[in-house]
Amino acid sequence: MTAVEVHSSTKAKRATSPSKAGKSKPNPKQSKPAAAPAGQSDTLSRSTKQDRILSLLSQRNGATIPEMMQATEWRQHSVRGFLAGTVKKKLGLNLTSSKSDGELRRYRIVPRHGR
Structure with a gap:
């Protein structure tokens, strides 16, 4: 057999071998949508994690890191x-950010003036 014949015969073997494309495994990285914290609307649970954090930060009192962690199911370092x-x-x-005595630090988005 020549090199060309060997190469073409291995292609034929690959083409006839069973494909893994037909078998599907569940993807463990795909997670269920996070449930909205108590007292918040259904639309919050259907939004992206970025939208959830931005809506929490836009509230008058802002949000703490544990609140953002609960809303997104992220760890503290990911939120920060x-x-x-x-x-x-x-x-x-x-x-x-602001911190009162005995309370957790609260983060919020403040509109910029003059722009």
């Missing part, structure tokens, strides 16, 4: 990274 990387840098929103 989203606040710094997406909210502040990519979206360019004015993110402020």
